[in-house]
Amino acid sequence: MNKHSKNNTSLRLALLFILVTFVTSFNYGQVGALDKVLFKLDIAKDATPNVLARILKADKLPISEISFEKGTYHFYPDLGLEKYVHISNHNDVIIKTAFPIQNFKNLTIDGQGSTFIFHGRMIPFLIDNSTNITVKNVTVDWAVPFHSEATIVANNKEEHTFDIKISDEYPYEIRNQQLIFVKEYYEHDFGQAILFDPKRKAISFNTEAYTSLALYKKVSVSRNLDKINYKYPTDKLDPDKRIISRESNLIFKEIKPGIVRIYNHRKKLPEVGKIIVSKGEQQHNRLAPAFRVSNVIGFFATNVNVHHAGGMGLIAENSENLILDGFNVTASNGRMVSTSADATHFVGCRGKVVLKNSTFSNQLDDATNVHGTYQIVQDIKDEYTLGIRMGHFQQQGFVIGRANDKIGFLRLSNSFFPYAENSIKSIQKINSRYQIITFNKKLPENLNVGDLIENLDAYPELTVENCTIKNNRARGLLISTPKKTVIKNNFFSTEMEAVLIPVESGHWYESGSASDLLITGNTFQDCQHSGFNRGVIRFDTDDDNANIAFKNVTIENNTFNQFDNLILQVKNTDGLLFTKNIITNSGTFPQLHTNNPAIRISHSKNIQFKKNIYKGKASKILETDASVGKLTFK
Structure with a gap:
């Protein structure tokens, strides 16, 4: 072969290689460098198979960036990757996903302003054993939510029943006198329920007087159960244990299409016009978080919106250095509820956890929970x-x-x-x-x-800064880390405590305690409005003893504009400075616990109050036990 022929052959081989590369890139949406992938709207009707196929080839065709042409993409579970996963603070479930991000390094997923709509029991982002993962510029939602909403349209005081109106958005049927909400790929019974105020789009004031509903009663026939012996300790909360010796208490009857009457309610009858939200029983209703991050070093979420999830917005386990900047959990499509559990949750994490410039609203549990086990x-x-x-x-x-x-x-x-x-x-x-x-x-x-x-190594330094936390069930921040924690310049309006610092050893077994905590520059507006008799900021242990659990706490330059009296509740604490805070009464709601002081302290020492302003309604500002010694509010 002459030199000219060899050159032609080489040219043809080079052109063939370029053509094959182009076809491969076209098939998987790649543009530019081979490790950058762009998906276009032609896959939007069900993006699952295309996205999954490319990710599963990443071991042979590495990826550094996955981006999406701006638009709305649907993800269905039918062609998704199936996995059985243990997820902390969730049910252990078989799920499907289009984003199995496992064993990746230095990967960016950029939605470029896109919305991802998921269907059924999927985990949108399943991120495991990876390093430096960034997700940005994307909105996550579900076509059909995992919870259901209905409007209270009537109540009958003589029969102690109430009627709910269920819109066409929430298909249902009644089986064995039980109301079942039927979804695509999923269904749930009435289960856990809470009231929302549609005018405020927030948890109803004093909802604890009306909910939760008494789902069960004791069975009438139960024999010889005491003869069942277990060799090893058992968990009475296990799904297979908690059903023992109980049967359904509530009875549901359809009065006319879309109107269902509820019998055997034990608390006050819900007010007409309120929205009752149902998400099914606790042991079955946490199964599809939006982000599951485990064993990851370096996770960064920027400009991410989570409108819904069948569980938490983000659950992170055994991971390190997690930065959420503009990670917003908010409800969509006129729904009262965003995520059906916590907005964010961190278990056994280390390094730094940062939540900043974010909004956490209308979720059915805490804005964040940081703890070990x-x-x-x-x-x-x-x-x-x-x-x-x-x-x-x-x-x-x-x-x-x-x-x-x-x-x-x-x-x-x-x-x-x-x-x-x-x-x-x-x-x-x-x-x-x-x-x-x-x-x-x-x-x-x-x-x-x-x-x-x-x-003792699996606790992070925590920063929560410039965040809005409101309209949700439960707490704002639940913090159990002994590392440096800064809660700065946030707005809180929560159904329960704005900030709860616990030692929790008898139910969830969530370990940790605060040893270096600064709460500064925050606004607390009408927290604890569900009816619980607790402080807006509360330090508590579930082991009732006088031992010290919390140390080195500073609460300064905050504004408490509360309708009720109890602001600060402190137990088992050594070293707390409360200074330059302003406490006023908002008058937003009627007081529920008028006999409470503003501050209650027990089993504590080295507590100081300096330069605070009190303009509330409590007849007694400070209440202490004998352990505290002489103490004056200043």
């Missing part, structure tokens, strides 16, 4: 090894740490702080509820079965 010593196998058990069924599958993480051993009846420390050599996961941990050093001699362990 307590796990229970099940058995002591040898000097280095023990078996541990998960305390709550929605913590199943959670791995407490990794090699060389520092572990604390606790007996909360004696102290909220560890009596001994060690570090992990290895963890063997036997099943979702039971794991075996081998330690680098010998176990403490005084370790007992039933003691708790926590990962």
